[in-house]
Amino acid sequence: MPINTEDEFTDFKLPPIFEDLNERVKEYILKPERLSIHKWERSQTHWHRKTDIDSLIKTDDEDFGPDSTLEVVRDPLTGEIIGLEEISIPIEDDEKSLSMSRAPLPPSLATRGTTTQSPFLPAGFEEELQKILDEAQFVDINIDLNNDEQGKFLGEDLLTTPPGSKEGVLFGEDGVTVLNQPNNEVAEKTETPKNIDIQNEINLEEVVDSNAHLVDFWKDDDEPQVKQQKPVNKIKTETVQTDDDNFLESTVIKPPVELPEIPVLNITSNTLKAGVTSTEWAEMIDVSLPVPEFTENIKDMAHSYPFELDNFQKQAILKLEEGHHVFVAAHTSAGKTVVAEYAIAMSRRNCTRAIYTSPIKALSNQKYNDFNKLFGEVGLLTGDLQINATASCLVMTTEILRSMLYCGSDVTRDLEFVIFDEVHYINNTERGYVWEEVLILLPAHVSIVMLSATVPNTLQFADWVGRTKKRKVYVVSTPKRPVPLCHYLYTGTNGKTKNERFLVLDHEGQFQLRGYNEAVAAKKARESDNKKSFGPKGGKQYSNPKADQTMWIAFIDHLRQKDKLPVVAFTLSRNRCDQNAENLMSVDLTTAKEKGHIRSFFLKCLQRLKEPDRELPQVKRLQNVLENGIGVHHSGILPLLKEIVEMLFQSGYVKILFATETFAMGVNMPARTVVFDETTKFDGLQRRTLLPAEYIQMAGRAGRRGLDDTGTVIILCKDGVPDLMTLKGMMMGIPEKLTSQFRLTYAMILSLLRVATVSVEGMMQRSFREINQIVQSDNYKKQLLLAEKEYSEKCSTPLASHLAPLATFYDNASTYIDILNNIMPVLLSQSKVAKEIVPGKIFIISAGPYINQLGVYLNNNGPRQTPYKVLVLNTAEQDTNRYNFDIDENWFRILGFSTMYDGIGTEESTLDHTILCIGPKNIVAITKTTIKIDVNLVIQDWEKRQIPRFKDAPVGSSCGSVVQELSRLSHAVRTGATNLEYINLKQSLPVTSGELLHLLDDMAEYEEKLKTQKKYTDIANFKSEFAIVYERKQTERKRDKYKRLLSFENLALYPDYQRRLLVLRELKYIDEHDSVMLKGRVACGMGTNELIISELVFRNVFTDKSPAEIAALLSCFVFQARTQIEPVLTEKLAEGCKAIEEIDNDLMKIEANYMVNQFEGQPDRLNFGLVRVVYEWALEKPFAEIMDLTDVQEGIIVRCIQQLHELLIDVKDAAVAIGDPKLQAKMMEASTAIKRDIVFAASLYTTQKETVTV
Secondary structure (H helix, E strand, C coil), X not given: CCCCHHHHCCCCCCCCCCCCHHHHHHHHHHCHHHCHHHCHHHHCCCCCCCCCHHHHHCCCCCCCCCCEEEEEEECCCCCCEEXXXXXXXXXXXXXXXXXXXXXXXXXXXXXXXXXXXXXXXXXXXXXXXHHHXXXXXXXXXXXXXXXXXXXXXXXXXXXXXXXXXXXXXXECCCCCCECCXXXXXXXXXXXXXXXXXXXXXXXXXXXXXXXXXXXXXXXXXXXXXXXXXXXXXXXXXXXXXXXXXXXXXXXXXXXXXXXXXXXXXXXXXHHHCCCCCXXXXXXXXXXXXXXCCHHHHCCCXXXXXXXXXXXXXXXXXXXXXXXXXXXXXXXXXXXXXXXXXXXXXXXXXXXXXXXXXXXXXXXXXXXXXXXXXXXXXXXXXXXXXXXCCCCCEEEEEHHHHHHHHHCCCHHHHHEEEEEECCHHHHHCCCCHHHHHXXXXXXXXXXEEEEEEXXXXXXXXXXXXXXXXXXXXXXXXXXXXXXXXXXXXXXXXXXXXXXXXXXXXXCCCCCECHHHHHHHHHHHHHHHHHHHHHHCCCCCCCCCCHHHHHHHHHHHHHHHHHCCCCCEEEECCCHHHHHHHHHHCCCCCCCCHHHHHHHXXXXXXXXXXXXXCHHHCHHHHHHHHHHHCCEEEECCCCCHHHHHHHHHHHHCCCCCEXXXXXXXXXXXXXXXXXXXXXXXXXXXXXXXXXXXXXXXXXXXXXECCCCCCCCEEEEEECCCCCCCHXXXXXXXXXXXXXXXXXXXXXXXXHHHHHCCCCCXXXXXHHCCHHHHHHHHHHHXXXXXXXXXXXXXXXHCCCCCCHHHHHHHHHHHHHHHHHHHHHHHHHHXXXXXXXXXXXXXXXXXXXXXXXXXXXXEXXXXXXXXXXXXXXEXXXXXXXXXXXXXXXXXXXXXXXXXXXXXXXXXXXXXXXXXXXEEEEECHHHEEEEEEEECXXXXXXXXXXXXXXXXXXXXXXCCCHHHHHHHHHXXXXXXXXXXXXXXXCECCCCCCCCCCCHHHHXXXXXXXXXXXXXXXXXXXXXXXXXXXXXXXXXXXXXXXXXXXXXXXXXXXXXXXXXXXXXXXXXXXXXXXXXXXXXXXXXXXXXXXXXXXXXXXXXXXXXXXXXXXXXXXXXXXXXXHHCCCCCCCXXXXXXXXXXXXXXXXXHHHHHXXXXXXXXXXXXXXXXXXXXXCCCHHHHHHHHCCCCHHHHHCCCCCCHHHHHHHHHXXXXXXXXXXXXXXXXXXXXXXXXXXXXXXXXXXXXXXXXXXXXXXXXXXXX
């Protein structure tokens, strides 16, 4: 072919061997509209319909939105639309869902949650959820109460389906292999369109399969193979017999206990449980038994220790590895923290999370520092600070955790352990209820670790936790302290007597009476010497600071000579702490090198403060005493300075530390010696001797494990040696039991009303306050079944019509008796009535068979329930009728309202008599008649004749004359010869409450009903006829009794709950259906004082106030200390204070109207002592200037402003909720104005480690 042949066929080209990819990529990028995914026209369908104009005015009867919608179906490979499918719209919003499978919150809200979110379902509330679902007839949710594995009871599968998703990945039995079955099913349902270009399909699974030889290519050769543990579903426990006569006898284990289906290491055997005390939900482990093969049983220790663990630590760790709740009640300095550390290490090993809670913020900072050094990745959450919130271990106060649980924090999803340090803080009157709330709200998958000092009722408390969470709790206790203590009395006063120290309690716990007597003798010798020197009025040698200073100097010299330093001197007064440190400026306990180190460390820490703040008087004073080796630690010290003191004490530079009681709370800072400056404290109400628990907590700081053989505790006998019994009670007394401080707050009620499942009644029912009710609930259920059976047998046939009036008579009489039982104690306790109740007073009584009889009052020395002793004529008649029920007092009291017993007194005279003990309910009336009587002679005469030997002895003259007079009067009253006058018990009653007034009205109403119905009792064979009604009614009453005992109405706080609901309804926080309204949602977000602060917001009190004025006014809710200086207020501030007081008075009136009282121990609601100080601080005045305005100590001011900052944030959130941008801006400005300088100086514990190394 010629060369130019190709030119002749210019339009002809050879077919390409490979596709031109350049052109294809160019077209793909530049012309996206040609992609098949946008060819939506093929999927569009049109349905023809007839026009119906009338449909525009038609509405459905049920105004509900659609329950389904249409969703496009795309090809899984290309994304092309291939069809439509109808899907159902979820009924419940995720915010209302309690399930772990609900969608996660945004990252900004994930840690703390939000008030619009519901809490996750707490353990133990599954039955309530089932009832609600049954009532609502939700068919979409399949609840499985028998499946205890986390996230399974709502039909979820969190191991394969991520939260917020409907589809997931199906794994094989090994938990690793991905199964393809679900994808194949989808592929079968979805047909591949014919017009898809096959070259566009890329099957990634084939690519992976073809490169199977690359699997595990990058895996380390030495990586261990992890074997999957099979879950253990049940653990059988031995039945343990106990001889203890206590409430726990009825709860001894009998059947095997169902435990949560969680991975468990089977590393403990039942052979080690001999002699263990246990209940159904709690078991106390015998720590005296050895723990064989501990390390062999736990193959993969989460954390290793350089020392041999104690038995109690090993036992606790074993139970943690098995996945149980653990309660460690150990002596101070025994090593409880080891258990907490191991739980945190386990969470790190298991890729889960742990939360460590503490009672106070300062302790949270210290624990954050300790754990950060140990684990490296720890977070801290406080009211104003958030550090590393995504860490596997979070440290926070219990209040922060409670807020997170109420707000549905996503931290809960991954949470494996919650550690409660110092759980005996549950006894705290003001804050103890928070611990109970948190324990109740924790979900089922969370393991609880409780650390506490030794308390008497650990098993009872553990049993409550176990019953509440439906999971067994193991109690681990220590029998004794690792470092024993020796307790001394010190009577020295100066250099000559500085060695007068007497042992009163040795290291074995034996009280040394000889040492006590020697101390008493030495003290008397000091007093006699003092009288010789100063005269007879010189008895107290510590009346002046000079004598106190002399004593301390001599005492410290004694401690130094005996090698007893370092010392913690507990001085239960802030001013005395400062005064003692000032008095010892002449004492030097440090070397020149130590002084240099203390000075450099102190100045280094002060670098975070502004220059003026470094010149504060408190800073200078503390620096001077610290350089001498003396420290001061109390709430009045600035937080930064307290942390400096703590670090220097821990490192041994502070030799003697004057501290208040808070230093003994939780922090492991032991000393060789503990000194008590005094053994009494002011608790806010009175000055009293230290309780055994308080003394042990502080004395327990003595004795450093590994350094001291014994710890030394010294009590200074300044004003005399303590009384022997008082001293022994304080040193050797039993610590206070864990008791419930559970109470209702408006914030709790409003938070729980938002959630249908976690009800307020359910929370009350599960509180520690109701432990006895919880324990007896199973017995009540059995009794109810028996009562139901008895009711069905006796009441199956209808009551005869002629007996219907008697049934009504029974109902009214029973109600009237219940009213009398409630109101008679109140009527008889009035002062005017009590004055009338004198020996010889004639009563009308109805007690047992003595119906409407006269009695002579003797005294009120009887038993507590029946205190009144009365002499009555023995007129009891023998009833010959036979009844099918047991005759009780209720039978006789109802008969007393019938026509049969209309008369008062006796028809026939008799001298036969007896003495009864009756209660207020048995007193029908008190007459104005009094007869002369010698009470003692009458009682002695009657008691003598009760002795068999003297039963036939003649009646004494004094007793006989009284009986004769009573017999004469009784017969005269019955025959109408004498009319008695009665004391009006209601006349002088001060009706101060609506409830009492309601009772009086009911009393009058039913009294009138009984008078009108009495005629129906005037029939033949009344007793026989009424017995038929009585038997039926008593059977019905018995059934109702056990129903009531199992109902919410039997809860101790239920009346208070109902009253608080009335308050919330009146204030429009909830509606008539108890649904939370806008004001209620705002109040939910308030930490404390939720009602009054919400009212301030909604009544626009802050509208015309500046940010500084708002901050100053809100300080009245957080300041609790006392001040002697009356603040000088501006006009606006005075106006704001008056408005707050008016609103507070309004709320108090409403609460008083519904009988809602403040709880015991609650501080004053309003305290305006720091209003001017905070106002000046918010105007950016220096800290030194605001200190001139008040006598309140620096540390208390700082703490007040820090708490105020948290309150301002709450009010800012409230402004957002109600849509008030101006108030929101003011709150932000106020928050910024006060958050500065020394008040918010960064903690030494939360900054970088290298900057605070001592």
